Amino acid sequence: xxxxxxxxxxxxxxxxxxxxxxxxxxxxxxxxxxxxxxxxxxxxxxxxxxxxxxxxxxxxxxxxxxxxxxxxxxxxxxxxxxxxxxxxxxxxxxxxxxxxxxxxxxxxxxxxxxxxxxxxxxxxxxxxxxxxxxxxxxxxxxxxxxxxxxxxxxxxxxxxxxxxxxxxxxxxxxxxxxxxxxxxxxxxxxxxxxxxxxxxxxxxxxxxxxxxxxxxxxxxxxxxxxxxxxxxxxxxxxxxxxxxxxxxxxxxxxxxxxxxxxxxxxxxxxxxxxxxxxxxxxxxxxxxxxxxxxxxxxxxxxxxxxxxxxxxxxxxxxxxxxxxxxxxxxxxxxxxxxxxxxxxxxxxxxxxxxxxxxxxxxxxxxxxxxxxxxxxxxxxxxxxxxxxxxxxxxxxxxxxxxxxxxxxxxxxxxxxxxxxxxxxxxxxxxxxxxxxxxxxxxxxxxxxxxxxxxxxxxxxxxxxxxxxxxxxxxxxxxxxxxxxxxxxxxxxxxxxxxxxxxxxxxxxxxxxxxxxxxxxxxxxxxxxxxxxxxxxxxxxxxxxxxxxxxxxxxxxxxxxxxxxxxxxxxxxxxxxxxxxxxxxxxxxxxxxxxxxxxxxxxxxxxxxxxxxxxxxxxxxxxxxxxxxxxxxxxxxxxxxxxxxxxxxxxxxxxxxxxxxxxxxxxxxxxxxxxxxxxxxxxxxxxx
Numbered sequence: 150x151x152x153x154x155x156x157x158x159x160x161x162x163x164x165x166x167x168x169x170x171x172x173x174x175x176x177x178x179x180x181x182x183x184x185x186x187x188x189x190x191x192x193x194x195x196x197x198x199x200x201x202x203x204x205x206x207x208x209x210x211x212x213x214x215x216x217x218x219x220x221x222x223x224x225x226x227x228x229x230x231x232x233x234x235x236x237x238x239x240x241x242x243x244x245x246x247x248x249x250x251x252x253x254x255x256x257x258x259x260x261x262x263x264x265x266x267x268x269x270x271x272x273x274x275x276x277x278x279x280x281x282x283x284x285x286x287x288x289x290x291x292x293x294x295x296x297x298x299x300x301x302x303x304x305x306x307x308x309x310x311x312x313x314x315x316x317x318x319x320x321x322x323x324x325x326x327x328x329x330x331x332x333x334x335x336x337x338x339x340x341x342x343x344x345x346x347x348x349x350x351x352x353x354x355x356x357x358x359x360x361x362x363x364x365x366x367x368x369x370x371x372x373x374x375x376x377x378x379x380x381x382x383x384x385x386x387x388x389x390x391x392x393x394x395x396x397x398x399x400x401x402x403x404x405x406x407x408x409x410x411x412x413x414x415x416x417x418x419x420x421x422x423x424x425x426x427x428x429x430x431x432x433x434x435x436x437x438x439x440x441x442x443x444x445x446x447x448x449x450x451x452x453x454x455x456x457x458x459x460x461x462x463x464x465x466x467x468x469x470x471x472x473x474x475x476x477x478x479x480x481x482x483x484x485x486x487x488x489x490x491x492x493x494x495x496x497x498x499x500x501x502x503x504x505x506x507x508x509x510x511x512x513x514x515x516x517x518x519x520x521x522x523x524x525x526x527x528x529x530x531x532x533x534x535x536x537x538x539x540x541x542x543x544x545x546x547x548x549x550x551x552x553x554x555x556x557x558x559x560x561x562x563x564x565x566x567x568x569x570x571x572x573x574x575x576x577x578x579x580x581x582x583x584x585x586x587x588x589x590x591x592x593x594x595x596x597x598x599x600x601x602x603x604x605x606x607x608x609x610x611x612x613x614x615x616x617x618x619x620x621x622x623x624x625x626x627x628x629x630x631x632x633x634x635x636x637x638x639x640x641x642x643x644x645x646x647x648x649x650x651x652x653x654x655x656x657x658x659x660x661x662x663x664x665x666x667x668x669x670x671x672x673x674x675x676x677x678x679x680x681x682x683x684x685x686x687x688x689x690x691x692x693x694x695x696x697x698x699x700x701x702x703x704x705x706x707x708x709x710x711x712x713x714x715x716x717x718x719x720x721x722x723x724x725x726x727x728x729x730x731x732x733x734x735x736x737x738x739x740x741x742x743x744x745x746x747x748x749x750x751x752x753x754x755x756x757x758x759x760x761x762x763x764x765x766x767x768x769x770x771x772x773x774x775x776x777x778x779x780x781x782x783x784x785x786x787x788x789x790x791x792x793x794x795x796x797x798x799x800x801x802x803x804x805x806x807x808x809x810x811x812x813x814x815x816x817x818x819x820x821x822x823x824x825x826x827x828x829x830x831x832x833x834x835x836x
Contacts, residue, residue: 173212173213177451177454177455180200180206181200181454184196184203184450184454185446195565198558200450201460204454204456204460205457205460206457208460208461213458216458223529223532224398224408225395228409228452228525229394229398229409230448231445231448232322232394233394233415234444235318236319236413236417236419236420237420238420239316239319239417244316244417250317250501251316253496253501255317255319258493259325260324260328263328263332265488266282267279267282269484270286276544277544281336281544283331284332284333284336285485285549285552286489287530288527288530288531289523290321291321291530292314292317293523293526294311294315294318313503313517314521320410323357323410323413325526326409326410327354327407330353352406353405353410356401357410357411357414360401361401361410361411361412362415364396365393365419366418368389368419369418372386372390375389383433387436390419393415394412397412456557463550463551463554467547478548482555482556483555485556486559486560490518490521493521497514497517498510498514515571519567520568522557522563523556523557523560530553532550583812586799587618587816590813591618593791595616598784598787598788598791605773606769609769610784611784613762613765617758618820620754620755620758629756633760634760635670636742638669638670642663642666644735644737645659645735648731648734657724661721662731728771729772732771736764736772740764743757743761789820793817796814
């Protein structure tokens with residue numbers, strides 16, 4: 150019994166630990182989502198800073214108090230796949246053209262910066278050992294080009310500087326890792342041999358590149374072979390690709406080579422494969438891109454979130470040691486950033502080939518200097534400082550992480566302020582935004598569909614679907630929507646009352662149609678409890694009419710909006726009456742009133758569109774034939790074709806830029822994919 154009791158306790162403990170870990174991950178993911186939503190509405194605040202702020206907020210929750218994590222596992226699980234994706238997305242053309250710049254910025258500049266900043270910090274702040282000063286300089290040399298590019302305005306004038314920055318960030322990450330390892334080795338040993346250090350640097354650097362290229366090539370051959378056998382399903386290809394960064398990093402680290410550089414090399418080889426695929430394995434490419442976009446955002450957010458989670462406890466420990474220590478640490482961070490920025494500006498001015506003459510070399514250099522902000526890799530390296538680093542109050546693991554965090558915050562803040570101003574397009578031309586072009590494209594397509602003399606039912610369905618896109622980013626005003634429904638209801642009641650007074654419909658038709666209208670107004674309120682009640686009600690009624698359990702089941706699973714119209718159409722038929730002519734008169738009266746509302750309003754509102762769409766769908770179900778699935782499919786294809794024709798015309802007339810056209814084309818393709826996936830539901834919904 151005691152054995153079983155112990156076993157039960159162990160199982161509960163394990164289950165509790167697992168649940169706690171899952172709960173922590175879920176909270177971090179929710180924090181990432183919240184941060185992205187905040188950034189969507191407050192663009193002036195850099196997203197990494199929002200991640201940090203939300204992380205600080207989460208640190209006060211019970212699961213995150215005194216939060217710690219394994220930095221080596223962090224590098225393996227997050228940084229390795231992030232760098233792999235960046236490498237495979239990089240332009241091999243620009244890497245080839247900029248090989249000299251890559252060597253200059255990613256190797257030479259890193260070594261020079263580490264040496265100069267390290268000696269300067271040790272001289273001005275002698276309590277910081279030289280080896281740790283080198284280590285701190287190594288940590289902040291990697292640049293986060295992705296974070297900075299989010300601040301920049303799209304300006305072709307600065308394409309070359311930002312391309313150079315992207316390529317640099319791939320390789321200076323690895324150089325920073327290698328220099329960091331050598332600095333810590335120097336700190337542990339207490340002495341350092343330049344020859345030994347150079348040999349170690351070259352071995353890790355070149356060995357990592359060669360190993361990564363070999364493993365990447367093996368997987369490239371394997372995937373190509375699977376494609377030739379038609380075994381390139383997304384699940385197979387994506388799993389094989391996701392395995393690569395973890396496997397490459399693990400093998401390289403076990404061989405005492407640079408795991409980061411091995412991952413970058415494998416990513417570059419994979420990028421070559423992506424270029425060769427072109428229009429083959431299209432589904433795999435689409436799925437892979439979407440998966441990597443999600444993973445990249447989640448992983449990048451997690452890095453800064455972890456800093457926010459750990460900062461409060463770090464700051465608390467520093468304040469407990471000495472309240473004035475924070476000022477000294479901020480001073481160290483500010484000095485390192487300013488000195489590093491000065492070195493970087495001078496280096497890019499005289500030792501970087503810009504490919505194209507911009508006419509303002511110093512401005513380009515300042516832009517590249519400011520854009521060399523520290524980010525995800527620096528943060529990762531900071532957490533790799535070992536617990537054994539504890540020389541004095543100024544040089545323990547917590548203070549070193551704090552200094553790096555301040556440098557990251559300063560560099561991102563400066564970049565967020567300076568980069569948008571420096572890259573602002575000075576031309577006076579004001580092009581239409583993507584949203585404006587998208588709206589115009591949809592409006593033109595809808596007008597073309599309305600001109601079709603045949604297949605009116607199917608054309609109107611497609612027009613209604615397209616018109617939803619015009620209002621998808623607007624918030625529905627529930628009060629205004631209910632007001633429009635009530636006004637439309639009153640208009641239809643007046644029209645039907647007039648018919649009754651003129652003896653054009655019978656008393657029974659008038660009575661039952663009024664009940665139909667009252668239930669319609671009740672149904673469109675979209676209340677979940679009303680929805681359930683109506684499904685039960687219509688299910689019972691249809692069961693009585695048809696005396697068939699299957700019809701009851703179908704009605705229970707059908708939206709009340711559709712079920713109600715189907716029910717009343719059957720009810721009228723049983724009494725030898727026709728609902729369609731009465732509904733058509735009411736429909737025409739309502740649409741006339743709604744068109745008047747649209748003319749009175751400055752723009753067509755989301756609420757008005759919803760009401761119009763409801764009445765058009767009701768009119769089709771009651772008074773028009775059911776849509777033909779084949780014709781409906783052809784009409785959707787025609788609509789997408791019309792949108793492509795619009796793009797072609799605007800490009801031919803030079804009204805549309807290639808960049809905006811690409812965005813619109815992508816939107817059309819996504820719409821086509823969404824329709825293909827849900828094509829069967831359109832016939833069922835609009836029957």
